[in-house]
Amino acid sequence: MDDRSLNLTTSFIDQIVVPGDVVLDLSSMSNQTIKLGGGLRQDCDTISVMKAGKLKFSKPNKYWVESSQKRYVPCVEDTILGTVVDSKADNFLVDIKGPTLAFLPVLAFEGGTRRNIPKYEAGTLLYVRVVKANAGMNPELSCTDASGKAAEFGVLKDGYMFETSTGLSRMLLSSPTCPVLEALGKKLSFEIAIGLNGRVWVNAASPSTVILVSNAIMNSESLSGVQQRIMVEKLMQKFQSSS
Amino acid sequence: MEVDRVDGRTRNQLRPLACSRNLLNRAHGSARWSQGDTIVLAAVYGPKAGTRKNENPEKASIEVIWKPKTGQIGKPEKEYEMILKRTLQSICLLTVYPNTTTSIIVQVVNDDGSLLPCAINAACAALVDAGIPLKHLSVAICCCLEENGTVVLDPTKLEEQKMQAFAYLVFPNSVLSVLPQGPSSVESEPLEHGIITSVTHGVMSVDDYLHCLERGRSASAKISDFLRRSLQSQLPSDRSKAA
Numbered sequence: 437m438d439d440r441s442l443n444l445t446t447s448f449i450d451q452i453v454v455p456g457d458v459v460l461d462l463s464s465m466s467n468q469t470i471k472l473g474g475g476l477r478q479d480c481d482t483i484s485v486m487k488a489g490k491l492k493f494s495k496p497n498k499y500w501v502e503s504s505q506k507r508y509v510p511c512v513e514d515t516i517l518g519t520v521v522d523s524k525a526d527n528f529l530v531d532i533k534g535p536t537l538a539f540l541p542v543l544a545f546e547g548g549t550r551r552n553i554p555k556y557e558a559g560t561l562l563y564v565r566v567v568k569a570n571a572g573m574n575p576e577l578s579c580t581d582a583s584g585k586a587a588e589f590g591v592l593k594d595g596y597m598f599e600t601s602t603g604l605s606r607m608l609l610s611s612p613t614c615p616v617l618e619a620l621g622k623k624l625s626f627e628i629a630i631g632l633n634g635r636v637w638v639n640a641a642s643p644s645t646v647i648l649v650s651n652a653i654m655n656s657e658s659l660s661g662v663q664q665r666i667m668v669e670k671l672m673q674k675f676q677s678s679s
Numbered sequence: 680m681e682v683d684r685v686d687g688r689t690r691n692q693l694r695p696l697a698c699s700r701n702l703l704n705r706a707h708g709s710a711r712w713s714q715g716d717t718i719v720l721a722a723v724y725g726p727k728a729g730t731r732k733n734e735n736p737e738k739a740s741i742e743v744i745w746k747p748k749t750g751q752i753g754k755p756e757k758e759y760e761m762i763l764k765r766t767l768q769s770i771c772l773l774t775v776y777p778n779t780t781t782s783i784i785v786q787v788v789n790d791d792g793s794l795l796p797c798a799i800n801a802a803c804a805a806l807v808d809a810g811i812p813l814k815h816l817s818v819a820i821c822c823c824l825e826e827n828g829t830v831v832l833d834p835t836k837l838e839e840q841k842m843q844a845f846a847y848l849v850f851p852n853s854v855l856s857v858l859p860q861g862p863s864s865v866e867s868e869p870l871e872h873g874i875i876t877s878v879t880h881g882v883m884s885v886d887d888y889l890h891c892l893e894r895g896r897s898a899s900a901k902i903s904d905f906l907r908r909s910l911q912s913q914l915p916s917d918r919s920k921a922a
Contacts, residue, residue, distance in 0.1 A: 447857060452911040455807065456815025458856035477772070477812075482858065486772060486812035488910050505810035506707045507726070535726040535776040572777045 449493045453485045453501065460499065473500025474509055504603020508533045508633035510569035515589075517597065517631030518577065520560040528556055530564070533599070533633045536574050540564060544578040546586035554591075561592045561637060563629050592629055595639030596646050602634045604657045615661040619668035620649055648675055684831070684838065686715075693820075693833045693898060698800075698909045700808040706784075708809020712801035714833060716791035721801035723809040725781030738773035740780050745798075748787045759785075759795060766799055766819075766849055766876045772812040781811055792836040793821035795847050795878065800902070807910060816852035816906060817875055818899040821845060822891040824883050830894045844881025846888065848895040850874055852903040872896075 448459045459476070460483035472478065475487040476499060485491070489503025508516070510532065518530035518538060527539040540562070542553045556562070568576040581587040608614050608630050613621075617628070626640035626649050636653060640646045652671055656664045688694070694715030703709040706722035713719075726739055734740040743760045745752070767783065783805065785798050796819035803817045823834050823845035831838065839845060851873050879888070 448855070453855070454816060454852070454907055454910050455813035456852055456854040458854060458858055461858050475812075482856075484814075484854075486775070486814075487810050488807045503810060507810060509810075535779045536728040571775070 448491050451491060452489065453491050454488045455485055457485045458482045459485060459491055469497060471498045473498060474511075475501025475503060502603075504601045504606075506533075506599075506601055506634060507535070508602055510534050510538065510566055510575040511632075512566055512569050514566045514632045516564060516566060516577075516633040517592070517629060517635035517637060518562050518564050518633075520556045520558055520562065522558060523556060530562065530577060532575070532577075533635065534575065538566075538575040538577050540577040540579065544580060545590070546580050546584060556591070561597055563589050563592055563631070563637075565589060592637050592639075595627070595637050596650060597635055597637045598650055598654065600634050600636060600654060601657065602632065604653075605630055605632050605634050605636065607657075608636070608653065614656075614664075616652055616656040616659075616664040616668060619665045620652055623672050624649065644675070686835065690829060690831050691894060691898065693901065694835075696902065696905050698804055698906065700804055700909075706805075706809075708805045708807070708811070710801050710804035710808055711788075712797055712804060714793060714797050714800075715835065716789055717793055717797045718788040719794070719798045719801040720786045720788055721798065721805040722784045722786075723781060723802075723805045723811065724784075725809070726776045726779035726811070727781070728779055730778055730780055734780075736778045739771065739776045739778075740773075741767050741771060742780055742782045743767070743802075744782065744784045746784065746786045748790060759798070762795065762876065762878060763799060763802060766817060767802060767806065769875055770803065770813050770815060770817050770851075771806070772814055775812045781806075781809075790836065792834045792839045793847075795819070796821045796849070799847075799849055799876075800906070804906065804909075815854060816903070817849050818852050818902045818906065819847065819849040819876075820895045820898050820902065821847050822895045824881070824887050824891065828887060830887070830890050832894060832898050842881070844879065844883040844887075846880075846883075846891050846895070847876070847878040848874065848892065848899075849876035850896055850899040850903075852906060853900055 463481045475489055476483050477486050485501060487501055487503050489501040492502050493499050516532055518532045520528050521531050521537060522529040527541055530538045530540050532538045564577040564579055566575055567578045579589040608617060624645050626638055626645055629637040638646050638649045648671060652668055655667060697713045700710045702711055703722050706724060708723035711720045730736055730740045741764055743763045745756045745759045747756055783802050785802060799817060799819035806813060821833055823831050823842040825831060826843050
């Protein structure tokens with residue numbers, strides 16, 4: 437391996453790393469607090485990589501590995517789409533595509549009391565927020581925002597839900613607006629809810645619009661911004677010429 | 680003495696390697712690894728909640744299912760499953776998601792010698808694709824021994840049947856590190872000098888086994904480079920600037 441003597445900490449940033457790579461040497465940086473995000477772990481005096489992906493750094497001291505997976509790692513304050521699996525006395529059990537089921541307390545709704553507990557059947561789709569996500573414990577969810585208001589959380593009725601990877605969800609939620617959503621929004625009217633756990637819900641007046649939007653989103657994962665706009669243009673032309 | 684192999688390779692030359700990931704729609708991670716004509720497809724599902732009865736709930740458990748190309752499942756398949764399970768348990772970080780199960784299903788597409796190393800490589804690539812946290816990657820190779828004591832790498836099925844003995848060896852991958860190499864490192868030997876698994880068949884002397892280890896280790900560096908390059912080329916490029 438070649439000699440890396442100067443600027444050691446910058447050598448791996450924005451590069452693809454594989455599990456096992458040692459990216460930081462803590463013995464050379466004392467009296468600093470470093471925040472580690474997903475994909476990194478501390479191994480005595482070094483920080484090594486657990487998941488393959490691109491190593492990112494944001495000032496002043498946050499490091500994480502960005503990768504796109506089909507499963508979700510629960511993080512606090514993420515907004516996700518979950519499906520109810522079962523209901524117990526105190527909690528609903530919700531599947532969020534993570535390693536364990538999540539709990540949604542029956543009172544975690546705006547104005548929720550013991551008298552007006554909602555009745556959700558198995559399979560109900562909910563837009564929820566992650567409140568607690570500790571290692572080894574089931575994550576806890578809530579249908580209210582931090583101040584207790586409903587704020588668009590809750591049941592998503594009708595529409596169509598499909599699953600994608602977490603990387604695509606992040607791209608759809610990035611700001612400025614993702615090109616594919618912008619291009620679709622100019623021509624069609626639809627409602628969309630994107631969960632950071634890789635689930636997307638689309639609703640529109642006609643089923644053909646729903647199918648068009650869903651297919652456009654599913655195809656846009658590996659395309660660049662310009663390619664996405666071209667793809668949407670072609671889809672719209674085919675759609676208009678056939679209807 | 681140079682041994683002329685049927686396909687014209689030298690003793691230390693490996694067959695062409697090919698790896699593709701994310702092939703299967705429903706699996707959470709999948710990879711197809713081929714060494715020459717030996718092709719293995721591995722699929723990973725998980726982590727999913729719950730462990731089986733006899734497993735330790737404080738750790739994640741790994742379950743391997745081996746599917747042969749033809750025929751019923753018998754003792755050889757169970758042996759492969761056990762070897763794969765032990766190998767993958769030593770590269771996975773089992774304490775990250777306690778009380779979960781990760782299932783790995785290995786399907787033999789074609790067997791032309793060196794089947795178990797190919798399966799181990801495929802399973803490791805599939806685990807990376809699924810985002811399971813790993814300590815490091817594993818690189819597997821088959822070394823066999825001729826009657827006159829020469830070591831031959833990566834045999835085909837015909838060559839394997841004629842050999843006096845062979846060994847399947849699994850090494851950790853070579854890692855990129857920011858740590859300075861040399862006498863200041865705390866460990867007495869770098870990680871690449873470790874060995875994860877060794878399965879031997881037939882009769883060989885201790886010296887011959889040590890030769891196999893040496894050759895296998897140097898060949899594993901090449902496979903490790905190939906694995907790193909294939910992971911780099913297939914990971915999606917950075918598009919999202921998450922809000």
